[in-house]
Amino acid sequence: xxxxxxxxxxxxxxxxxxxxxxxxxxxxxxxxxxxxxxxxxxxxxxxxxxxxxxxxxxxxxxxxxxxxxxxxxxxxxxxxxxxxxxxxxxxxxxxxxxxxxxxxxxxxxxxxxxxxxxxxxxxxxxxxxxxxxxxxxxxxxxxxxxxxxxxxxxxxxxxxxxxxxxxxxxxxxxxxxxxxxxx
Amino acid sequence: xxxxxxxxxxxxxxxxxxxxxxxxxxxxxxxxxxxxxxxxxxxxxxxxxxxxxxxxxxxxxxxxxxxxxxxxxxxxxxxxxxxxxxxxxxxxxxxxxxxxxxxxxxxxxxxxxxxxxxxxxxxxxxxxxxxxxxxxxxxxxxxxxxxxxxxxxxxxxxxxxxxxxxxxxxxxxxxxxxxxxxxxx
Numbered sequence: 001x002x003x004x005x006x007x008x009x010x011x012x013x014x015x016x017x018x019x020x021x022x023x024x025x026x027x028x029x030x031x032x033x034x035x036x037x038x039x040x041x042x043x044x045x046x047x048x049x050x051x052x053x054x055x056x057x058x059x060x061x062x063x064x065x066x067x068x069x070x071x072x073x074x075x076x077x078x079x080x081x082x083x084x085x086x087x088x089x090x091x092x093x094x095x096x097x098x099x100x101x102x103x104x105x106x107x108x109x110x111x112x113x114x115x116x117x118x119x120x121x122x123x124x125x126x127x128x129x130x131x132x133x134x135x136x137x138x139x140x141x142x143x144x145x146x147x148x149x150x151x152x153x154x155x156x157x158x159x160x161x162x163x164x165x166x167x168x169x170x171x172x173x174x175x176x177x178x179x180x181x182x183x
Numbered sequence: 184x185x186x187x188x189x190x191x192x193x194x195x196x197x198x199x200x201x202x203x204x205x206x207x208x209x210x211x212x213x214x215x216x217x218x219x220x221x222x223x224x225x226x227x228x229x230x231x232x233x234x235x236x237x238x239x240x241x242x243x244x245x246x247x248x249x250x251x252x253x254x255x256x257x258x259x260x261x262x263x264x265x266x267x268x269x270x271x272x273x274x275x276x277x278x279x280x281x282x283x284x285x286x287x288x289x290x291x292x293x294x295x296x297x298x299x300x301x302x303x304x305x306x307x308x309x310x311x312x313x314x315x316x317x318x319x320x321x322x323x324x325x326x327x328x329x330x331x332x333x334x335x336x337x338x339x340x341x342x343x344x345x346x347x348x349x350x351x352x353x354x355x356x357x358x359x360x361x362x363x364x365x366x367x368x
Contacts, residue, residue: 012325013325016325032254033254035251035294035295035297036295037295038291038292038293038294038295038296039293045293105264130268131264131265131268132268132272135268135269135272135293136293137293138293138294138295140251140252140265140294141251141252141265
């Protein structure tokens with residue numbers, strides 16, 4: 001068989017194989033645990049919960065209209081939240097971002113103790129005892145952190161704990177960009 | 184000349200076939216048991232409904248919605264707390280008079296199309312729905328082309344002329360008796 005014809009014969013199956021390799025290779029790098037949120041680009045959903053420290057005060061989505069802010073969903077029973085906490089405390093101390101909290105399916109006394117012992121990076125923390133506010137936000141695990149711009153729109157959702165590297169290299173630059181856009 | 188036992192004696196053959204059948208039967212039984220087990224794996228939660236239709240709708244919904252925590256399970260089977268919360272929510276929405284469409288939209292608005300085991304056909308899911316069929320059709324077309332080409336090749340290949348046949352015999356060295364002797368050795 002002449003050489004060119006032989007090459008031609010194998011070209012198509014090889015081409016298909018190559019395509020599959022690329023497709024599946026990309027697929028291997030994706031993490032199905034990180035479900036993309038359909039709320040990105042949309043206004044922060046409405047919610048209305050009491051605060052952790054003071055049951056008489058309310059915490060709702062309106063309070064996040066004062067510049068770019070983070071909404072961090074956390075719980076005392078969540079181990080990664082415990083690891084993430086010092087990072088959040090650092091962010092608040094350095095004044096890099098305003099952080100609001102949403103305490104998810106937890107106990108109030110435990111939550112208050114946790115904040116007193118480990119530091120409270122939150123301007124305010126909502127107390128979502130039955131998780132309904134979480135459902136409205138599309139929360140399916142803890143911790144999750146939303147980045148909300150001054151208009152009240154969700155610009156990013158971070159699944160899992162925030163580590164220093166992610167903060168410095170990904171999230172903080174994103175916040176700066178969003179801030180400069182709004183002027 | 185060595186004696187090669189090509190097949191075991193008849194008795195052993197029957198025995199082998201019977202034990203193979205038993206093994207196959209056991210395997211099939213195990214598979215059926217596993218599948219049946221999964222069918223009744225739904226979390227047991229007593230719920231009261233105003234009508235049989237509501238109950239039917241509830242069961243269909245919790246089977247069609249994915250648990251995002253244990254992503255290979257639907258809400259019906261999952262023991263995750265979020266699944267329990269969403270089941271309760273679906274139940275409440277049905278009791279409230281919300282339609283299936285409203286409940287599904289509610290879930291998809293918050294969690295995306297991924298929450299449905301059968302995502303709705305949208306611009307973002309077209310590739311997902313049509314992909315397998317397109318790939319299948321593409322494969323069949325390639326196959327047809329290969330077979331067609333081969334049959335074309337067979338048709339156009341010419342028979343050897345008598346002259347060429349005798350040349351071939353010479354090239355292969357010797358006549359038929361030689362090859363037969365080799366077979367019976």
